[in-house]
Amino acid sequence: MTNKNNEYSIKAISPIDGRYSSQIDQEINNINSEFGLIKKRLYVEIKWFIFLSSLKPINKKFSLNKSEKDYLLKINKNFDIKDALKIKDIEKITNHDVKSVEYFLKDKFDKHKTLKNKKELIHFCATSEDINNISYALMFKESRDILLKKLNDLCRIIKKYEIKYADTSMLSRTHGQKASPTTFGKELKVFTSRLDKQSLFMKKRSVFAKMNGAVGNYNAHHFVLPEVKWNVETKKFLKSIGLEQNQFTTQIENHDWLSESLNDITMISNILLDFSKDMWIYIMLDYIKQKNIKTEVGSSTMPHKVNPINFENAEGNLEITTALSQSISKKLMSSRLQRDLTDSTVLRNLGVIYAHFYISISSLIKGMNKIDINILKINEDLNVSWEVLAEPIMTVMRYHNVDNSYDIIKQATRGKEINQDTIKDIINKSDLKNTIKNKLLKLEPKDYIGLAKKLTTKKN
Known part of the structure; x- marks a missing residue:
């Protein structure tokens, strides 16, 4: 960053342009700045002009040759800060941001030997909001x-x-x-x-x-050229620019x-x-x-x-x-x-x-x-959290139809200090078969993760 940019950055009111300016993709700035908006308006005006020039019967008066099209596209391609500042200067007089773009474009047409005779098609049947x-x-x-x-x-x-x-097993936390x-x-x-x-x-x-005019009805479009299917043609225009x-x-x-x-x-x-x-x-x-x-x-x-x-x-x-x-x-x-x-x-x-x-x-x-x-x-937290095994013990007891399974486990664990010995004692005192008890006695908190690994590696 140059000293000039540093000075601008340190004086900026918004942290976006100040402290965090180096953390933003500059394309975000280029697209959404005042410069970016002006350039995009110019692009839309030019694309609309080129589209109109190909429509019947407009093309009888305003058709474009390849050289003219190339000239128009270069206006947008070569658009720079100096051009944007010219438009801002025009806006000081017009007090209208979109009209200023139109006047800038007309000035560019005046400098071309054939396009200068076609400049009235600029912004034809468009309201500012169409462009915006x-x-x-x-x-x-x-x-x-x-x-x-x-x-x-x-x-x-x-x-x-x-x-x-x-x-990697880990304690979860609810509430x-x-x-x-x-x-x-x-x-x-x-x-x-x-x-x-x-x-x-x-x-x-x-x-x-x-792209339908002052109140969305194609009023001007239809009055001047009723033979054109404007709703169809404007749909084509918008589709041509990806909208x-x-x-x-x-x-x-x-x-x-x-x-x-x-x-x-x-x-x-x-x-x-x-x-x-x-x-x-x-x-x-x-x-x-x-x-x-x-x-x-x-x-x-x-x-x-x-x-x-x-x-x-x-x-x-x-x-x-x-x-x-x-x-x-x-x-x-x-x-x-x-x-x-x-x-x-x-x-x-x-x-x-x-x-x-x-x-x-x-x-x-x-x-x-x-x-x-x-x-x-x-692992340290898992190894001292044997109370989390209350759930599988209670669930196994329920499955094997042990009466009052929930209440038994609740009474033995809720609000109490629970360790491995406590859990073993609960299991050993239960009415479960020895084979089932042995399975539960082998269970440690780190092993009680259900399908977590499988779910993680599964594609969405």
Whole structure:
């Protein structure tokens, strides 16, 4: 990072552009910044112009040759910061962000010997929201690919631990109390299974857009060119740029798909929050050791500490992600009558959600890369937790029709100090056959893991 960038970063109000700027994929910035939005608007205007020029009877007046098409595509390909600043300068005069893009494009047409005579087709029959909703839809798709790739990177790391510790017995805890043993790998499998499902929902969700004019009725389109099947042609246009058509809209695209997509992010974030908290607790229990980085400081006053900062950082960023996702998802579901402008400022914060989501995943990846499993401590806790065998003893007694099985075990174990001798005594005093007693007497907490290993190694 250059000194100039460092200065900008240290003066930034948002930690996204400040402290955490180096932790974000720069493509997230490029796509969702003001520059990214302007560039995407320009792209949509150019693609719409090219599409219109091929339609009958428009092509009789505005058909394009290969040279003209190449010129138009280069405008977008070569678009840079200087161009974006020119558009911002135009906006100072027009006080309209989309119209400024149109005027910028017209200026480019004026510099071409033949296109200058076709510039009135720019933004033809389009309302600003036609350009905007398509731009945001395309920006979301590109951002989604980056976010899901990062999430997949995290899941891949978790799955390595999952397989490695598929048969590593560990006490489970329900209500914070000791419960039936599980394996460390299986508990990780719970999370990767949930994440795989939700990420697939997010990936497969269709992204919709509209190109139907001022209030969604093709008013201008139909009045000027009634012979064109506009709903069919605009569907073709949207499909050509990778979007589905929403046929029934007001001036704005209804945002339902976007609200659903933000709910996908909320779902995944909440799963990751659950994961972060569990990892934090395993660290607290000393089941997980964090690798000591010699140059790092854990506490300004307690030199011995190695804090779970990556999991805590992830937790904080996930809380922000879910708060913004839920708030914006709810807001986008309504707009007064055929349009109000409140969604405009809200949509500009989508990149903020994506950035915090990305930062949280990055933090979890860092955290996972710095852990070791403390087998000694896990086994130590198992070896002093014989009370967890109350369940299998009671279940066997029930199966063999021993009267009051539950109450017998409850009276012998609930709220009492239980050790191996206690368990042996319960088994020996039971009315079970000796062969069954012998099987129970051989059972240790570490062996009582059911199908945990098999479940862990099973594909979803």
